[in-house]
Amino acid sequence: MQFKVIENRNMTAQDDEKDVYFIRLTYEEPADYDAGDWLLVESQNRPDLVDFVLQLLGLSGDEMIEVRRVGERTVRDALRENYELTQLNPAILNRMQREYDLDQWADRDAMMAYADGRDIVDLLQAFPQLQSLGAEFCKMLSPLSPRYYSIASSQKSAAAQSYAGRMVDLVYKKIAYHKEGRDRLGVATYQLSDLKVGDVIEGDFCANKVFKLPEDLAHNKQPLIMVGAGTGIAPYIGFMEEIAYEHPQHFANTWLFFGETREQTCFLCQDQLQSWEAQGFHLLTAFSRDQAEKVYVQDLLWQHREDVWAQLEAGGIFYLCGDKTKMAKDVEQTMKRILVEVGKIEDPDLVWKEWRRARKVQSDVY
Known part of the structure; x- marks a missing residue:
């Protein structure tokens, strides 16, 4: 479903070390949520990150690949909309070790430790032999998942009632830091922080059944x-x-x-x-x-x-x-x-x- 931005401001604009935002969204479809639920935000990878991955893989981006549960797409579109690039799934390391006879990690814990804080570019640069796989490399990538954000509002608030209850607030921290010569940006928070009043994003509500106010x-x-x-x-x-x-x-x-x-x-x-x-x-x-x-x-x-x-x-x-x-x-x-x-x-x-x-x-x- 679609959400329209009616407010998006940096609550920590005076702080030198972090950017924490408040965003208010409205929606037209009838949908209810409870305090404590999540909003799932759909996002896309940044074009410059996609270009970098294409460059490392020696691809133009116009090559066609089959994306599971989606169908045939160009590599560029798939990297932009379907594959996870900003996080490294340890499952990829397990597959690499199994299929390419690597002996890099002793166990899953070691894989998880290696993956923590790294992205797909880090992987391709650390293991140049993967770059020769070209479009085949994409088959190892994880699907790009929506990001979960705890809802910071109640449909029963005065503000929500002014929009007939069809309003939701989020509080999120923009992920942006520099590491090993590259800027690292959160796939969803960077996109959210760039939104202006009137912009529209895709998302959906998700119930959090284990984080609730008591009913009585x-x-x-x-x-x-x-x-x-x-x-x-x-x-x-x-x-x-x-x-x-x-x-x-x-x-x-x-x-x-x-x-x-x-x-x-x-x-x-x-x-x-x-x-x-x-x-x-x-x-x-x-x-x-x-x-x-x-x-x-x-x-x-x-x-x-x-x-x-x-x-x-x-x-x-x-x-x-x-x-x-x-x-x-x-x-x-x-x-x-x-x-x-x-x-x-x-x-x-x-x-x-x-x-x-x-x-x-x-x-x-x-």
Whole structure:
């Protein structure tokens, strides 16, 4: 389905190290979503990246290839619209090792470590023998998948109601960095950041069945503990908009632990959060670079461990959204420490596992 841009702005324009955007989209087709769901954004590879790959493969781009589940296409069109170029799938390395008698990686873990942070150009440059495959090389490439973004709005918000509920917000970080002599750009975030008001993109809604507000907030005082850093704030904005619309009395039982780098330039959604805070919402922030000793969300959780445990004992739900490689692991480790030292839990791993199964712990990490 199509989405039309009505707002797209850089929320961290004053920061020298990152570009985090807020984009508001409207749509005409009847479609519902819940706070916590995802928007899948269709994207295409950049023409300059496609040209570089064609050059390495010694192709003009006009050659024809058969794309699985699509049909016959020119190599150029296929590389632009059908194949993954900005990420390296470890499965490609496995196939290379099997078909070309390579002994480069000991196991899948080694392949995953090698693939992390590399793209298809890196692969072709590291293994020049692949360049001679020409169009045949494309058969090893993974399909270009849509990118998932946590929705940062509720259809029940005042803003959404002004568009008859057919409005959706996203908060996303533009991926752009320089490595080994080349600019590396996120296939979807770079495209999104370039959109102007009135532009149209393709996408679709996708339900996230394991990251939801409880259905019975109107009838209980079940605490909500939300933890997120950076763009991990996104689904909580949707949660808070829904609470503000339907259950404002629940602000007193809602906690947000939010982390970023600097308060002055990276306090995402600051006005919204502080307006809810004034209505009784518990907002705790950690800006890691605003003091000599860095403070992160897991440090905030530990500082407020007695309150956190009290909310969990009262039947609270613990939500976690953000980077899975470090932040999520550090938060989980801190929470298990709280279980042991404050809750006197003997086997925190078992309890945490049980809580996840019972959805007392819910995560949306990436």
